[in-house]
Amino acid sequence: MCHRIELLLSLFLTLASLASVxxxxxxxxxxxxxxxxxxxxxxxxxxxxxxxxxxxxxxxxxxxxxxxxxxxxxxxxxxxxxxxxxxxxxxxxxxxxxxxxxxxxxxxxxxxxxxxxxxxxxxxxxxxxxxxxxxxxxxxxxxxxxPSIRPLHFSVPHPLFDTGxxxxxxxxxxxxxxxxxxxxxxxxxxxxxxxxxxxxxxxxxxxxxxxxxxxxxxxxxxxxxxxxxRAWQNTHGGCPLTRCSYIQWHGKNDATCTADHVFLSSGFDSGPPAGSSSGNCYSDPDLPVNRIKAQLNGWFPPPRYHATPSDDPSCTKLTATDNIFGRLVNGVPEADVCTTPATRCGGSDYGQFVHIEQDSVSRDEANWGRWANVILGAFP
Structure with missing residues (x-):
């Protein structure tokens, strides 16, 4: 009887060991x-x-x-x-x-x-x-x-963390x-x-x-x-702002920048463009971030509110100035993207990078179709 119990115990331990591998x-x-x-x-x-x-x-x-x-x-x-x-x-x-x-x-x-x-x-x-x-x-x-494919490149750096x-x-x-x-x-x-x-x-x-x-x-x-x-796109017609963009999708905590339901940036704060003492980095209505924001205002109307750093300069946490791909697009050499922020907007590639921070409602499955319409309207 004891021998049988020992065999059963040995078999159990073997199966448990296999299950843990x-x-x-x-x-x-x-x-x-x-x-x-x-x-x-x-x-x-x-x-x-x-x-x-x-x-x-x-x-x-x-x-x-x-x-x-x-x-x-x-x-x-x-x-x-x-x-x-x-x-x-x-x-x-x-x-x-x-x-x-x-x-x-x-x-x-x-x-x-x-x-x-x-x-x-x-x-x-x-x-x-x-x-x-x-x-x-x-x-x-x-x-x-x-030919009908839009030269828009989407990226999602935070799966699981930025739900949806x-x-x-x-x-x-x-x-x-x-x-x-x-x-x-x-x-x-x-x-x-x-x-x-x-x-x-x-x-x-x-x-x-x-x-x-x-x-x-x-x-x-x-x-x-x-x-x-980006290297591929640069050798295939570049990335003109009216047709092309690198759009990165993020989700923000609803308690962060609470006045803004969607916060969009190009990887800069709202400072003046390079060589300028007036205006700001988001004053051009043709920038992709501004065209997307305009479409958001139509598809997600008030009381929903959508902002860039120009609209809400107090929201410094979501400007994406430390996003390394954003820095690369905005003129920082690849070797320096970890340490050096882009100093001023206005370079030849400025505006190509779009960083979208969304609250939980904006990225809910019920609103995904609206977002598709937003992008279609911004890049017709």
């Missing part, structure tokens, strides 16, 4: 969802969660430089998809082919096809659920490069027939002071931001992809 499973979002927004929502559930990485596991999850350069493989894959030709595939002999793939996805409602760059496998953990193995992000473009923004951006991409959508694969606090066990959690801008915050660290694959997107 993380295992790898295939990611099936592209075959189990029917609309683009549902696809993106499926991927968001795989986002690397808060306080997930240690210094060691983060280093392992990052793109490697040896034996092959995965950093280059990642950005080359971004560029290939932007050169959409109807074929959804990684570049030949891609160094990221063991971790990433490109799926062709057709939206069941619009019947529009997309190329989707995403991870092939997820890790199942009994304590943290099913999560991406790497967490570099998801990138989506229309599969066919047709990934699917909101996806449905806006779909309904406006825009060029690209990049979504971060990690929670902004995935490597944090709680989980790191050392100073490795600090972003390139210091301890104010965590290293897995793609809007504030230039080593994150999210930022590297944004740089590649």
């Amino acid at each position: 993380a295992r790898s499973v295939a990611i099936t979002c592209s075959t189990t969802t029917s609309t683009l927004e549902d696809l993106v929502a499926c991927f968001e559930r795989l986002t690397i969660p808060r306080d997930y990485y240690t210094c060691t596991t983060y280093a392992i999850a990052q793109p490697q430089t040896s034996p092959v350069n995965e950093f280059t493989g990642w950005t080359d894959a971004i560029t290939r998809l932007l050169n959409a030709d109807g074929t959804c595939a990684l570049p030949p002999n891609s160094p990221i082919s063991s971790s990433y793939t490109v799926s062709r996805f057709t939206d069941a409602i619009t019947r529009d096809p997309y190329c989707v760059l995403h991870e092939t496998n997820a890790v199942v953990s009994p304590t943290r659920g099913t999560r991406f193995e790497k967490g570099w992000g998801v990138f989506i473009v229309p599969a066919n490069n047709v 923004t990934p699917a909101q951006a996806a449905i806006t991409l779909k309904r406006t027939v825009s060029k690209s959508l990049l979504i971060e694969g990690r929670h902004r606090h995935a490597l944090s002071s709680v989980s790191a066990g050392g100073s490795c959690f600090e972003s390139c801008q210091g301890a104010e931001y965590d290293r897995t915050d793609g809007a504030h660290d230039n080593r994150e694959p999210f930022h590297l992809a944004m740089v590649a997107i």
